Amino acid sequence: MTNITIQDIANEAGVSKATVSRVLNNSQAVDPITRNRIQTIIEKRHFVPSATARNLSKRTSDTIGFVVPEIDNPFFGDILRGVIEIIDANNLTLICCNTDDNMDKDLKALEMLKEQRVRGLLYTPAIDYSTEEEKKRLGKILKEMQTPVVLMDRRISLADVGGVYFDDYHGMYNATKALIEHGHTKIAIINASLDRVLARDRRDGYMAALKDAGIEPDPRYNLEGNYRMTQAYELSKKLLAMEDRPTAVITCNNRTSLGFYKALRERGEKTPRDIALIGLDRIEELDVMGYEMNYIERDAKELGKRAIEMLINRMAFPGKAVRDVILDTHVKIYKI
Amino acid sequence: MTNITIQDIANEAGVSKATVSRVLNNSQAVDPITRNRIQTIIEKRHFVPSATARNLSKRTSDTIGFVVPEIDNPFFGDILRGVIEIIDANNLTLICCNTDDNMDKDLKALEMLKEQRVRGLLYTPAIDYSTEEEKKRLGKILKEMQTPVVLMDRRISLADVGGVYFDDYHGMYNATKALIEHGHTKIAIINASLDRVLARDRRDGYMAALKDAGIEPDPRYNLEGNYRMTQAYELSKKLLAMEDRPTAVITCNNRTSLGFYKALRERGEKTPRDIALIGLDRIEELDVMGYEMNYIERDAKELGKRAIEMLINRMAFPGKAVRDVILDTHVKIYKI
């Protein structure tokens, strides 16, 4: 009933388990005849060695942790897809965690992954931490994991932690610029919390474009949300109801775009007739349907690939200096 | 540099590692004073015991395998989300695999999960196996895993394997019926491969509705695909170009719906003006945008929850008879 072990194979082959282990790992010369005999038995018995025992013995594992805030968001789904492709190609194993953008769940997930002794960590931190203390705690836990960490999409400044990010600064800059070139001056941005570097980058790109065009930014157009559709919807509702409302809007992820659209639609309005929109991230379904949403394109699958590649590299060369990867973005305009 | 172990804690506390283990597991009475001392040290040192060692010693694990064909498809993303919620609540660990609907990758993933000695398996088999031999091989591997298996969404008849499925028969029946009631008689179905039970169920539901209405089915309207957008697109293109083409179409998943729309749009046509459509599965983005696609609703997240719940139950009561769960579907019609 119980699982067959290396000892069972050794017994049946009349050798010691060391020899079987050598066959399994191709680690030392084994007499071809013996090797053959052992391999035959292994196949006949469908013996698969226990990764648990191997990991314990080797004091390592081939397991990678993957922690993101919203696994059912296509953005992270695409990232995950990219990650898994490389994972498969390298015979690694992926443990997935979802945090709902809730730092408590982040910490719980990291704890669990430490317990699992993962070899590396791919991580998009929750948006909701704020205090310096929480940040410190996070940094400490990451350090304690004794394992390379690669951040995805969202940056936190921590020593020794690499990351793959999008160039949201220029994404926002170019999107804003495109709107300005089409005559817009009252441009709103539905951003995430400015506590976070990424959101500040986006705001900076947006501000820089305004400044370069000599447009005075209106603080009322500078919205802070949390990446969720519901909140973007609420913010948009207010925004659209303003008497001096903007003529163009930029969002900060796919959910925010949808939230904006929902609010807009409720008013019986639409883009670009009543207001212009440039969304952050393509929404595949809309594109296929021929629904022409302008967007800042970011290749999430590519980000996933680059992140896991960086992680594997860091696993291979632990000492090597960390260098972030910044991925380009492209502004795709149908009609403003 | 290396990880701190139970022995380190024991040394520092001046006790044996057995006692530390007892504290960790609350498994036996330990003098409150000793317990306190040990716990303090554990916290001070941020000791997290190795799951690997524990698993080896206990000859079990808290790890669940999750194998699906297309992790970046929102349908599976939703399932995954449901699964993870329950996983978290039960302090389990989830290993994710993607198969691209390719049975070779299925087998490779299952092998890997066996190696990891997972406690249970959530599995949506690839669509592309066909021969009896392959099916046998799959059954054998699943049996060899010595672990409960719960199938998700796609059924294969194997002894001792439970599953959670949607009632696609009635979904299709009701969708077809709705179309008929709106006057359609030439109704096409873009299905998956009829090698599979699920696709046959759907065809049966569709056929039954036609029969109940006294409509002779047209074999040319009975399309077989592979769940992918590209193929649905090709099939739809041909279908729409037929001279005696159907007046209504039913698809078999979200990708198929999009493929159909793409083909339709290329012809400058749209629903429901030129042809009626009922898609299988809601497409959230379209719904939010107010794009009124009729659909057969299936709650994928709920399926995920039910599947992992069933799995946990089977882990707890290994002997218990297997009983499948069939989830209802609802036809949502905007305009036909």
Next chain:
DNA sequence: GTAACCCATGTAACCGGTTTCAATAAACAT
């Protein structure tokens, strides 16, 4: 013929936990 070497394999310790069993001391009963 013997020393030096190589090849194939076995022995045993080890990884970091859990668990059974035994030991000791304190508490209790008589």
Next chain:
DNA sequence: ATGTTTATTGAAACCGGTTACATGGGTTAC
């Protein structure tokens, strides 16, 4: 005071692999 029970803890084996080191037979060199 002595025997019995109970509470707390330690010693040691075990889980299923890996690996450093030892062993022994067969070659080769001289």
